[in-house]
Amino acid sequence: MNTPFELGRRKVLLNKHTVQTLGFWGIRLVSLVTVLPILGIVVYIIAKGASAINWGFLTQMPYDGMRAGGILPAIVGTFYLMVGTSLFSIPLGIAAGIYLAEYAPETIWTRMIHIAIISLAGVPSVVYGLFGLGLFVLFFQFGISILSASLTLSIMTLPVIISTTEESLRSIPYSFRVVGLSLGGTQWQGIRKIILPQALPGILTGIILGLERAVGETAPILFTGATFFLPRLPHSPMDATMALPYHIFVISTQVPGMPIEIQYGTVMVLMVFVLGMNLVASLIRSRVRAKRQW
Amino acid sequence: MENAKIRIRGLYVRYSDGKEALRGVDLDILPHAVTVAFGPAGGGKSTLVKVINRLIDISDVAEIRGEVLLDGENVLIQDVNVVELRRRVGVVFSRPIPLPLTVFENVSYGLEVAGEKDKKVLADRVEKALRQAVLWDEVYDRLNNPAYSLSGGQQQRLCLARVLALEPEVILLDEPTSALDPVSTARIEEFLEKARRDYTILLVPHNQQQAARMADYAGFFLQGELIEYSRGEEMFLNPKEPRTRDYVAGRFG
Numbered sequence: 001m002n003t004p005f006e007l008g009r010r011k012v013l014l015n016k017h018t019v020q021t022l023g024f025w026g027i028r029l030v031s032l033v034t035v036l037p038i039l040g041i042v043v044y045i046i047a048k049g050a051s052a053i054n055w056g057f058l059t060q061m062p063y064d065g066m067r068a069g070g071i072l073p074a075i076v077g078t079f080y081l082m083v084g085t086s087l088f089s090i091p092l093g094i095a096a097g098i099y100l101a102e103y104a105p106e107t108i109w110t111r112m113i114h115i116a117i118i119s120l121a122g123v124p125s126v127v128y129g130l131f132g133l134g135l136f137v138l139f140f141q142f143g144i145s146i147l148s149a150s151l152t153l154s155i156m157t158l159p160v161i162i163s164t165t166e167e168s169l170r171s172i173p174y175s176f177r178v179v180g181l182s183l184g185g186t187q188w189q190g191i192r193k194i195i196l197p198q199a200l201p202g203i204l205t206g207i208i209l210g211l212e213r214a215v216g217e218t219a220p221i222l223f224t225g226a227t228f229f230l231p232r233l234p235h236s237p238m239d240a241t242m243a244l245p246y247h248i249f250v251i252s253t254q255v256p257g258m259p260i261e262i263q264y265g266t267v268m269v270l271m272v273f274v275l276g277m278n279l280v281a282s283l284i285r286s287r288v289r290a291k292r293q294w
Numbered sequence: 295m296e297n298a299k300i301r302i303r304g305l306y307v308r309y310s311d312g313k314e315a316l317r318g319v320d321l322d323i324l325p326h327a328v329t330v331a332f333g334p335a336g337g338g339k340s341t342l343v344k345v346i347n348r349l350i351d352i353s354d355v356a357e358i359r360g361e362v363l364l365d366g367e368n369v370l371i372q373d374v375n376v377v378e379l380r381r382r383v384g385v386v387f388s389r390p391i392p393l394p395l396t397v398f399e400n401v402s403y404g405l406e407v408a409g410e411k412d413k414k415v416l417a418d419r420v421e422k423a424l425r426q427a428v429l430w431d432e433v434y435d436r437l438n439n440p441a442y443s444l445s446g447g448q449q450q451r452l453c454l455a456r457v458l459a460l461e462p463e464v465i466l467l468d469e470p471t472s473a474l475d476p477v478s479t480a481r482i483e484e485f486l487e488k489a490r491r492d493y494t495i496l497l498v499p500h501n502q503q504q505a506a507r508m509a510d511y512a513g514f515f516l517q518g519e520l521i522e523y524s525r526g527e528e529m530f531l532n533p534k535e536p537r538t539r540d541y542v543a544g545r546f547g
Contacts, residue, residue: 175391182349183404183456184381193403194393293442294394 042275045268052265066229066255071266076233077146077241078215078273081225084150084237085214089157090207096158097165097203102191121159126219128156133223147237149225156220157210164206168199173294201288208281212274218245228254244270298322298363299464299494300346305360307341309353315341317518318360323464327510328486328495330526332502334547337515339498343466346496347383348376364464381408384457388469388500390449392441397433400441400452404460419459426489427455428481447478454485464494472500483508502542506530514538 060070104110132152142148172195180190218226226246234241248266251258300323307316316338323329331339344350346362348369362369369379381404393400401420402410410416420437424430429451433444441452450470457465467486471479486495486508499505505512509526514535522529522538533539541547 175387175389176393178349178352179387179391179393179453180403180407181352182347182380182385182387183407184377184460185403185407186377189407193407194395198394293440 042271045264045271049261049264049266049268052259052261053268057262057265058269061231062229066251067258067262071244071247071262071269073230073233073242074244074247074266075269077226077230077243078245078270080146080234080241081149081153081221081243082211082215084146085153085157085211086207088151088154089161089210089214092154093158093161093207093210094165094203096162097169098191098196100162101166101169102187102195117159117162120155121163123156124219125156125217126222128152128220129223131155132220137224143238144223144225144227144240145238146225146234146241149221149241149243150237152220152224153214153217156217157214160210160213161203161206164209165199165203168202168206169195171202172198201284205281205285208277208284212277212281215277216245216270216274218249221246244273297324299325299365300496301361301363301366302342303361303363305342305345305362306358307338307345307350307355308357310356311354312356314518316345319515319518319520321513321520321523323494323496324511325494326491328490328497328508330497330499330505330509330512331515332499332505332512333515333521333541336517338518339515340468342515343385343468343496343498345370346464346466347380347385348374349380349385351376381460382462383464383466384460384462385466385468386450386454386457386470388472390446390453390473392444392449392452395441396438397441397444397452398437401456401459404456408460419461420455423455423459424452426458426485427451428485429455445478447474447481450474450478451481451485454482462493464496465489467495467497469498469500471504479504502530514541516541 057070058075059072061072062069100110100113104113129152132148132155136142136148136151137144140148142151176194176198177187177190180194181187185193214220221243225240226243227240228242228250230240230242244266248263248270251266252263300321302319302321302323305316305319305321306314308314319338319342321342331342333339341350344353345358346364346369350358358370360370364379364383368374393403395403398420401423402416405416405419410419421430421434424433429448432448433452436443441449444452450473454470471482474482483504486497489495490510497505497508499508506526509529511523512526512529513523514521514529514533514537516537522533522535524534529538530542533542
């Protein structure tokens with residue numbers, strides 16, 4: 001009976017624990033592999049770009065055909081675009097999310113809205129860019145401007161904000177709404193005083209993730225608000241502006257003799273911008289999870 | 295009965311899934327007394343509670359017929375001010391559901407949404423309500439703690455207190471002690487003993503012992519119908535209907 005096969009099987013059976021340990025390590029290894037590329041990118045960019053970062057780089061205008069000086073207009077432009085996008089997409093997105101989660105009846109109409117939102121989230125960013133060009137730049141005659149670009153980015157950000165708002169609201173127990181009504185409150189009072197404060201951290205996370213995507217995009221602003229080079233900072237929402245992602249595209253493909261560390265330095269600034277926002281979102285989320293008691 | 299606080303006539307409720315929760319109920323609920331609605335599950339007791347303060351509005355109901363007269367006015371007609379109604383008719387649910395606010399805010403919520411802004415008034419009413427609910431001595435030094443930091447029994451008394459803060463005329467309690475330990479249950483019953491002359495109380499008890507202990511009047515509900523309605527002692531010592539007798543004696547249910 002003691003064939004090698006039998007022996008082998010018994011051996012495996014005896015070492016169930018070892019098998020499990022091996023399995024766990026395998027899974028750990030695989031998850032590590034998924035993180036490695038991101039980690040690699042971050043380390044590579046910091047290694048190549050950190051030498052370019054100094055106070056002057058962040059606060060000066062570029063000169064010598066952008067081959068020297070700083071990237072202030074691109075940073076300021078990205079900041080303006082973020083503010084503009086927030087202005088439109090946050091109130092609209094939250095209002096739509098509240099409507100869908102709390103008020104909208106279950107009809108074909110609302111189901112269509114849901115499908116539209118999901119589809120919007122899947123539209124390639126360049127399509128948003130062309131849409132913005134057609135609607136805001138040409139039809140509404142806003143021109144190539146911060147306003148047009150912000151509106152375009154808002155449309156892109158909206159689905160994220162709407163669906164995270166809706167989901168955060170839906171995750172709050174229904175019983176709170178019933179209690180609010182039973183104490184003589186209106187539905188809106190219940191939403192404002194009980195439900196929204198509980199859902200706010202989730203909503204905030206959605207806003208940050210949505211804006212973060214908007215800040216990093218090139219295609220939507222390409223035709224609507226970004227400009228190759230501006231010798232001054234934008235004065236009004238009707239001005240075109242430089243922006244970090246487009247600036248990166250420009251200095252890495254359009255300008256001959258571009259110093260490599262300026263390219264990587266610019267990328268690093270954008271990356272810190274985006275990762276920073278991500279970190280804030282994660283922090284909010286984990287803090288709230290720890291605090292929640294129901 | 296002439297002086298009924300709530301007069302229910304021909305109340306019929308059918309949910310969207312086809313279930314007939316109440317099938318033509320006539321019931322007079324007298325003021326300054328505890329009326330107990332008891333019977334096996336599915337008898338329509340909870341539906342009755344929800345109809346009286348119109349929380350039924352947010353359920354999937356296919357049809358409601360009949361009248362529920364509160365001080366002679368039908369609360370089921372369309373243009374009744376439900377917000378006003380719910381301030382007059384408070385409800386305590388079977389599970390304690392504190393709002394995710396502080397102890398104080400839980401009790402002041404009803405007053406605040408009613409427009410009360412005076413801090414002094416709010417503080418006074420909150421204290422009074424917490425005392426009435428036999429909770430003040432346990433929470434007076436942590437009014438600003440989250441309500442969820444209280445024990446289950448304390449949470450349920452908090453839910454009672456926030457109803458009392460509105461100084462309601464009618465209090466509906468739908469199995470208020472079913473999630474509580476015996477000590478906490480005793481506290482709630484202690485409140486009911488004290489409050490029974492001051493309010494109109496409709497209690498769905500969580501067992502028959504509680505029904506017998508608490509009832510000034512009792513109604514036996516079976517499958518959506520009010521089988522028998524009488525004074526408490528009579529109901530539990532000498533029921534008239536054979537089905538009531540069987541249920542009270544524990545032969546079914």
